[in-house]
Amino acid sequence: MSRSERLLDLIQCLRRHRRPVSGQLLAAELGISIRTLYRDIATLQGQGAPIEGEAGLGYVLKPGFMLPPLMFSDEEIEAIVLGSRWVARQPDRRLSAAAVNALAKIAAVLPDDLREDLDASTLLVGPSAQAIEGIDLGTVRQAIRNERKIGFLYQTAGGAASQRVVWPFALGFFDKVRVVVAWCEMRQDFRHFRADRISGLNATETRYPRRRQVLLKEWRATFDKPRES
Amino acid sequence: MSRSERLLDLIQCLRRHRRPVSGQLLAAELGISIRTLYRDIATLQGQGAPIEGEAGLGYVLKPGFMLPPLMFSDEEIEAIVLGSRWVARQPDRRLSAAAVNALAKIAAVLPDDLREDLDASTLLVGPSAQAIEGIDLGTVRQAIRNERKIGFLYQTAGGAASQRVVWPFALGFFDKVRVVVAWCEMRQDFRHFRADRISGLNATETRYPRRRQVLLKEWRATFDKPRES
DNA sequence: ACGGCTACTGCCAGAATCTGACAGTAGCCT
DNA sequence: AGGCTACTGTCAGATTCTGGCAGTAGCCGT
Numbered sequence: 091m092s093r094s095e096r097l098l099d100l101i102q103c104l105r106r107h108r109r110p111v112s113g114q115l116l117a118a119e120l121g122i123s124i125r126t127l128y129r130d131i132a133t134l135q136g137q138g139a140p141i142e143g144e145a146g147l148g149y150v151l152k153p154g155f156m157l158p159p160l161m162f163s164d165e166e167i168e169a170i171v172l173g174s175r176w177v178a179r180q181p182d183r184r185l186s187a188a189a190v191n192a193l194a195k196i197a198a199v200l201p202d203d204l205r206e207d208l209d210a211s212t213l214l215v216g217p218s219a220q221a222i223e224g225i226d227l228g229t230v231r232q233a234i235r236n237e238r239k240i241g242f243l244y245q246t247a248g249g250a251a252s253q254r255v256v257w258p259f260a261l262g263f264f265d266k267v268r269v270v271v272a273w274c275e276m277r278q279d280f281r282h283f284r285a286d287r288i289s290g291l292n293a294t295e296t297r298y299p300r301r302r303q304v305l306l307k308e309w310r311a312t313f314d315k316p317r318e319s
Numbered sequence: 320m321s322r323s324e325r326l327l328d329l330i331q332c333l334r335r336h337r338r339p340v341s342g343q344l345l346a347a348e349l350g351i352s353i354r355t356l357y358r359d360i361a362t363l364q365g366q367g368a369p370i371e372g373e374a375g376l377g378y379v380l381k382p383g384f385m386l387p388p389l390m391f392s393d394e395e396i397e398a399i400v401l402g403s404r405w406v407a408r409q410p411d412r413r414l415s416a417a418a419v420n421a422l423a424k425i426a427a428v429l430p431d432d433l434r435e436d437l438d439a440s441t442l443l444v445g446p447s448a449q450a451i452e453g454i455d456l457g458t459v460r461q462a463i464r465n466e467r468k469i470g471f472l473y474q475t476a477g478g479a480a481s482q483r484v485v486w487p488f489a490l491g492f493f494d495k496v497r498v499v500v501a502w503c504e505m506r507q508d509f510r511h512f513r514a515d516r517i518s519g520l521n522a523t524e525t526r527y528p529r530r531r532q533v534l535l536k537e538w539r540a541t542f543d544k545p546r547e548s
Numbered sequence: 549a550c551g552g553c554t555a556c557t558g559c560c561a562g563a564a565t566c567t568g569a570c571a572g573t574a575g576c577c578t
Numbered sequence: 579a580g581g582c583t584a585c586t587g588t589c590a591g592a593t594t595c596t597g598g599c600a601g602t603a604g605c606c607g608t
Binding site: 094102105137138139140152153154155156157158159160161162163164165166167168169170172173174175176177178184185186187188189191192195196199200201203204206207209234235302303306 | 323331334366367368369381382383384385386387388389390391392393394395396397398399401402403404405406407413414415416417418420421424425428429430432433435436438463464531532535
Binding site: 093122123124125126129144145146147 | 605
């Protein structure tokens with residue numbers, strides 16, 4: 091196995107173990123010596139990988155992912171950049187910032203001529219409303235990933251507010267605002283909640299009883315049939 | 320210089336020369352022997368780089384770009400994927416197809432857990448109108464890159480048609496259709512043309528007298544001032 | 549404060565890989 | 579046919595990588 095492949099494997103290993111893992115163990119998994127492992131880690135860090143090592147604990151990979159060398163056609167790059175620019179204009183602040191960062195990283199490695207070409211491809215959509223975003227969508231994202239229930243106060247369109255406990259499984263856009271898609275315990279049905287009408291969000295440690303993917307699939311299936319609102 | 324850096328340099332070299340270039344020359348530029356060059360080219364091709372070599376001619380890199388290993392956070396990846404999905408839904412067929420391909424390439428190297436997370440982030444925008452796209456935007460793209468004039472028949476909103484010769488310098492979206500942004504010789508001013516109202520497009524070899532970037536800059540500047548329509 | 553665990557660095561000889569040179573085959577072009 | 583070029587096989591030498599060892603320093607539980 092070549093060195094570059096092994097470096098990728100090392101990242102995969104670190105991703106698998108969420109908790110800090112000792113270099114000893116990693117070296118064993120990869121079939122290399124500790125010394126070489128240290129060298130590999132140093133190389134990866136040199137390439138920008140956010141690996142953190144603490145004496146007495148082990149290594150953790152801050153959530154993220156290393157894209158291996160990948161070949162894109164001009165048009166594919168254009169599609170990615172255009173799409174990211176669109177995301178950067180969305181009201182979701184976290185995501186918007188992430189898009190800006192991603193664009194910066196890509197632009198940094200793009201050859202000049204290609205960067206110029208991309209400047210000539212402009213997004214003419216009107217300036218999006220800078221919606222205020224009431225809650226921290228990061229919390230929701232984490233709840234989705236860990237399949238945890240969340241509770242919050244929801245302001246309905248009519249003006250009435252109600253306390254909800256829901257099983258969130260997706261996060262989407264709808265008409266410029268982000269919505270949390272979830273199974274609502276109160277209504278015993280799928281509902282979506284506009285992020286800007288949610289307040290008093292609190293994440294719980296209670297796991298909801300079904301798999302996220304299954305909920306997602308069932309929810310999607312409801313689109314193909316007529317449904318009573 | 321490490322081998323991996325050299326491979327990247329090789330790509331850059333190939334990008335610079337648009338016409339076929341002999342291995343001899345490439346090897347000299349990189350300061351390596353011919354034999355090693357052949358090995359490097361083989362390695363790159365193994366990684367998916369579209370390098371073509373023909374006996375008696377030399378090497379050409381099909382237009383495109385190799386992204387070096389790059390680190391993205393979860394949110395950055397999400398921004399890119401979400402943006403690309405949006406592009407994939409746009410009416411521009413070429414770009415849409417490119418977005419789909421780019422997504423496939425990214426998905427192929429994404430670890431499973433991250434891919435699942437992304438499934439939970441859905442785009443809820445309504446199905447976009449499948450606009451017919453009258454002309455080949457690839458031709459326009461090329462004219463922009465080479466700063467060539469193009470001529471076409473344009474159907475105005477009123478219904479009248481007129482023959483135009485314009486200096487295209489940008490390609491944008493506007494309300495679900497693609498528009499060509501250009502200096503119009505007839506109007507002696509900046510104009511944008513909806514791609515779906517263009518017909519009889521013909522690319523010329525005539526270079527237009529100003530730099531694309533300059534036109535772009537001036538055109539953008541017109542946004543900041545009041546302008547007579 | 550202590551011992552155990554761990555991250556990290558410098559060093560060096562052996563292993564693995566890469567490199568350059570040469571010889572030879574085959575395709576494209578004039 | 580002849581010149582140019584892309585390719586492949588082989589092999590010794592150069593380069594890099596690797597593993598083991600010794601030593602320093604930080605974190606942790608006792």
